[in-house]
Amino acid sequence: NFKAGDYGKILKKYCECEHQCLESLMKDTLLRPYVPGYYGVVDKDGDSYNQMDDLLSEFDSPSIMDCKMGVR
Numbered sequence: 001n002f003k004a005g006d007y008g009k010i011l012k013k014y015c016e017c018e019h020q021c022l023e024s025l026m027k028d029t030l031l032r033p034y035v036p037g038y039y040g041v042v043d044k045d046g047d048s049y050n051q052m053d054d055l056l057s058e059f060d061s062p063s064i065m066d067c068k069m070g071v072r
Contacts, residue, residue: 003044008057011049014041019050 003011012018022038025031036053043049056062 003049005042005049005051005054008054009039009051010054011042011044011051014048014050022050022052 001013005011019041022035025035026038036055038053039051041048042051056064
């Protein structure tokens with residue numbers, strides 16, 4: 001689902017719902033500073049991808065923890 005983009009960018013397999021969400025977040029003045037930059041849709045190797053900042057690009061060997069929070 002992911003591919004490397006230009007330095008400091010990552011390509012994530014295109015999803016219309018995610019595209020709309022990221023577009024909205026880029027316009028939100030309160031949340032914008034806390035989310036990766038979004039640079040639109042790009043085509044690579046015949047597939048479409050959402051292009052965004054790779055927040056881990058500056059790290060040599062990052063450890064990642066995926067936390068989900070919510071209410072049911």
